[in-house]
Amino acid sequence: MRRKITLGIGLGLAATPALAYIGPGAGISFVGSLFTWLIGIVVALFAILFYPFRVLLRRLRGKSPATEPGREAPAEESSEQGQ
Numbered sequence: 001m002r003r004k005i006t007l008g009i010g011l012g013l014a015a016t017p018a019l020a021y022i023g024p025g026a027g028i029s030f031v032g033s034l035f036t037w038l039i040g041i042v043v044a045l046f047a048i049l050f051y052p053f054r055v056l057l058r059r060l061r062g063k064s065p066a067t068e069p070g071r072e073a074p075a076e077e078s079s080e081q082g083q
Helices: 002-014 024-061
Strands: none
Touching: none
16 A cells, blocks of 8 residues: 555656647636536525425425425315215
């Protein structure tokens, strides 16, 4: 194990510069993807932290979660049904 570490350090110190040009497109792509990741993480954390308050507000207002848009309210049984 010690030999591998020594070899890795030696090869790292012996490396010569590549003298390669990296254009601005790579930097812009990196910054764009970095911002996308950061905004995604912030939005996910906000959604996770805000959810308990959302449920609390719904309960205080007297709305049940089944009355959200796109969901149907639970069917109420009536005495006339099935007769």
